[in-house]
Amino acid sequence: MTFSLRNIATAGLAAIVATPAFAMEAPANTAPAVAAAEAAATIAKGDTAWMIVATVLVMAMIVPGVALFYGGLARTKNMASVLTQVLCVASLAMIIWVIYGYSMAFGDTGNAYIADFGKVFLKGVTADSGAATFSDGVEIPEYIFIAFQMTFAAITAALIVGGTMERAKLSTMMVFTAIWLTIVYFPIAHMVWATGGLIFEWGALDFAGGTVVHINAGVSALVGCLILGKRVGYPKEAMPPHSLTMTLIGTGLLWVGWFGFNGGSELEADGVATLAVLNTFVATAAGVLFWMLGETISGHKGSLLGGCSGAIAGLVAVTPAAGNSGPFGAILIGAVAALVCFWFVTMMKPRLGLDDTADVFGIHGIGGIVGSLGTAFTMLPGLGGPGAEDYNAMAQLVIQAKAVGVAIVWAAIGAAIAWFIAKLITGGRVSEEVERDGLDLGEHGERAYNY
């Protein structure tokens, strides 16, 4: 009972950053009991150890995970460009995160949409600062909370590269990332995960970032591919992936790293974290098989790229549900997401004429929507979920839908502004000549392969 209540009340990964500084600065009328509980909080070494591991696992998802996943889908002439863009965008996000991003998302005060600038340059944070977990009196060092959340900002920015790769300039991606983090990512992370955040207070369930990371990245990439336009020759010229081997390696690294992403979002090394890890296995496995089943049913051969795509769809969908679902609910959500994403990517996308190169919207956007809405149902005790007996799935679905709606609208408008400014400053895309010769030579003066 307390188990399920906690999950509902804290909406998955709730980032209640209660540092000693916060306790000291709290208004005098703060309930004495709360102040006492915070004063008594201690750093849990076991939880801290797990969070360090989880944080570096998420790093492996970015470089080399996402980099190789996208790189394999690109053509040989653009391989180094894709790898470089992922590397640089993620690096920039990390720097911005510690300068002002963390403060904007998780600062001590603020409103429903954004925190404050009180922790710019991590002001006031020391090795003794603690960040609250979901257990009273149990904290992890604020530094590891900052680092863990930093990897989330970095991977979300890196995911967007897939929508505009093979034509966007590196400089465009860098300017876009700086603006986009500031006006889209930090506010949405605050709204969903910080105490007092708009969506957090609605009670929306988002364990590890279905809205903040996946819907956000998917929609922002979609806006980018619309603003920058299609690649030269798309869709008439053949543009097959240059190395499905690389894509499989990237898929594997993403899958492994995702255990840190989802399991770490519990912020503690406890039973819910292990549930998230188990769900991250089985939802992904279901995604692999059901995407390939979709291929087979629609008259095609089951393909490796299909299996890898299904894995990502399953991973994306289980992200908001990771600790808010039983293992069989996770299988269900992974399977449904894979089929819906398969339908969108193979049947809807060609009709819409979108050149979302690596299907960031088709898989992260659509999969994130399926996962965020589906989490309302995976909570059901009847599906093995952690919801209480009187859990009302339809009421929760309304909240989930509202959260999805806010994420889509905010990301679409904010990303459009960021893309527009980035395009204005940097030109947006490389010249047609560079695009034909490949961005490796044109943008970086090197080739990914010399043999």
Place this chain on the structure above:
Amino acid sequence: MKLIVAIIKPFKLDEVVDALTGVGVTGLTVSEAKGFGRQKGHTEVYRGAEYDTSFVPKVRIETVVADDVAPKAVEAIAAAAKTDAIGDGKIFSIDVSSALRIRTGETDDTAL
């Protein structure tokens, strides 16, 4: 002297080389090639995007042999490369006017 050019299925390469050495061929050049004949290409599908690939991977063997060896070499290739399926390949024979071994300066048949 004749230049024999054979386009064959890649997996038949070892058998063809064995057959050629069996009839006295002492050297040859192999390259990977792509092309089409009556055997058309294939279709590849990546996330629903279908690409028709009209060129099929083949191996191209070139060897220059003395006139009397040429018919035997052509027969040897044909026998070794044959699978009775479409796409087995083709063999061409072309007259060669001269040959020179660079190291010794030997010419024509002695240079082979």
